[in-house]
Amino acid sequence: MKYYSTNGNAPIANLQKAVVKGLAEDRGLYMPERIKQLPKEFFDTIETKTFQEIAYTVADAFFGEDVEAEALKKIVYDTLSFDCPVVKVKDNIYTLELFHGPTLAFKDVGARFMARLLQYFIRQDNHELVNVLVATSGDTGSAVANGFLGVDGIHVYVLYPKGKVSKIQESQFTTLGKNITAIEVDGVFDDCQALVKSAFMDEELNQHMKLTSANSINVARFLPQAFYYFNAYARMKALGKADNLVMCVPSGNFGNICSALFGHEMGLPIKRFIAANNANDIFYKYLQTGKYEPKASVQTLANAMDVGDPSNFARIYDLYGKSHERISSLISGATYTDDQIRETMRQCYAETGYILDPHGACGYRALQEGLKEGEFGVFCETAHPAKFKETVDSIIGGDVEIPERLAAFMRGQKQSVELSKNFEDFKAFLLSR
Ligand SMILES: *Cc1c(COP(=O)(O)O)cnc(C)c1O
Numbered sequence: 001m002k003y004y005s006t007n008g009n010a011p012i013a014n015l016q017k018a019v020v021k022g023l024a025e026d027r028g029l030y031m032p033e034r035i036k037q038l039p040k041e042f043f044d045t046i047e048t049k050t051f052q053e054i055a056y057t058v059a060d061a062f063f064g065e066d067v068e069a070e071a072l073k074k075i076v077y078d079t080l081s082f083d084c085p086v087v088k089v090k091d092n093i094y095t096l097e098l099f100h101g102p103t104l105a106f107k108d109v110g111a112r113f114m115a116r117l118l119q120y121f122i123r124q125d126n127h128e129l130v131n132v133l134v135a136t137s138g139d140t141g142s143a144v145a146n147g148f149l150g151v152d153g154i155h156v157y158v159l160y161p162k163g164k165v166s167k168i169q170e171s172q173f174t175t176l177g178k179n180i181t182a183i184e185v186d187g188v189f190d191d192c193q194a195l196v197k198s199a200f201m202d203e204e205l206n207q208h209m210k211l212t213s214a215n216s217i218n219v220a221r222f223l224p225q226a227f228y229y230f231n232a233y234a235r236m237k238a239l240g241k242a243d244n245l246v247m248c249v250p251s252g253n254f255g256n257i258c259s260a261l262f263g264h265e266m267g268l269p270i271k272r273f274i275a276a277n278n279a280n281d282i283f284y285k286y287l288q289t290g291k292y293e294p295k296a297s298v299q300t301l302a303n304a305m306d307v308g309d310p311s312n313f314a315r316i317y318d319l320y321g322k323s324h325e326r327i328s329s330l331i332s333g334a335t336y337t338d339d340q341i342r343e344t345m346r347q348c349y350a351e352t353g354y355i356l357d358p359h360g361a362c363g364y365r366a367l368q369e370g371l372k373e374g375e376f377g378v379f380c381e382t383a384h385p386a387k388f389k390e391t392v393d394s395i396i397g398g399d400v401e402i403p404e405r406l407a408a409f410m411r412g413q414k415q416s417v418e419l420s421k422n423f424e425d426f427k428a429f430l431l432s433r
Pocket of ligand 1 (some may be wrong): 105106107139190250252253254255256257304305359381382
């Protein structure tokens with residue numbers, strides 16, 4: 001499969017290049033040249049298949065031309081070492097729980113897949129050690145670090161702002177050891193990101209070591225997210241509730257919903273989609289007005305969706321031939337304030353006993369308000385509520401149980417390297433490795 005850039009000014013890339021580079025030369029996002037339709041027979045019996053079987057069929061359509069079948073199968077099965085179950089919340093509303101992976105958020109699926117695909121390419125190549133640099137304000141660092149943990153041939157450096165990520169988050173990437181190095185930067189998130197960018201542009205450093213990013217726009221991180229939408233459809237079909245299915249995705253950078261839309265283009269019979277936003281309403285406004293006007297993000301309770309210029313908008317725009325009409329007839333929007341998020345979490349808990357995290361709350365509410373007669377809705381629970389324990393406890397007046405794998409991180413021994421925000425220090429550190 002060939003990949004082109006959404007900006008249209010970069011050379012066509014093969015899968016390996018798209019994965020290793022992440023972003024095209026013209027700073028556009030890579031798009032697969034074709035999207036393969038899955039045959040009708042696949043959907044006819046999909047409910048009899050396991051999550052892994054379904055995922056492999058989807059993976060084969062995306063990556064089968066470029067990755068040998070047995071290897072791809074192993075990558076898919078290793079990635080999905082946990083389930084993404086569909087759980088009933090009430091009447092016609094179901095949740096797709098995406099928090100059963102190692103770091104309790106949906107980013108685990110993409111990060112684990114990318115790590116294994118990158119390893120595959122390294123083994124085919126010259127076995128040169130690849131170094132992944134990732135700047136994080138919390139969640140991305142943990143998903144990437146855990147996704148790559150123990151993967152031979154790859155070393156990960158996670159840069160994070162000292163004292164500015166929660167203890168729970170910090171424990172998920174500073175206690176791992178092995179091929180993961182956490183770097184505590186005396187600065188803010190933007191300083192971490194600037195260090196990573198400077199490193200990619202530094203010639204001496206690039207000669208010394210092979211550097212790559214594991215950014216969420218990477219095709220190997222975002223496409224595999226389609227797996228769990230096919231599986232959700234299968235599980236709803238088994239319940240006899242898949243005919244008028246609405247998929248609702250709490251969205252920030254729009255990578256997650258974009259992978260669902262790719263699934264739809266492959267023939268996945270979802271009737272329509274809802275992108276649920278917090279107060280960052282750029283996409284919502286686009287749907288209303290046809291104008292895409294990025295702005296600075298505002299801080300909300302659902303902070304993983306605090307994005308003022310969603311990077312995957314470019315992919316959605318490209319996928320539908322830049323047609324506002326096509327986009328707005330398939331996808332509707334919703335936007336909620338922090339007060340509405342709190343109210344929804346309280347109301348859902350009181351009425352159903354289900355504990356929403358602040359991101360999932362946007363999805364649940366959008367279905368509650370937007371479902372029509374005869375439709376069934378599935379919203380993504382993108383993270384486990386225990387990841388936001390203090391917030392959730394104070395809102396619902398409860399005591400969210402901390403899953404054992406999260407508690408285990410918190411018992412671990414923190415190991416980190418402290419650095420200034422000065423690039424020369426970071427560079428000297430990497431050169432010494
Ligand atoms: C990253 C994230 C989102 C947003 O996903 P996008 O793919 O960026 O739209 C939503 N919820 C949680 C918990 C996340 O970590």
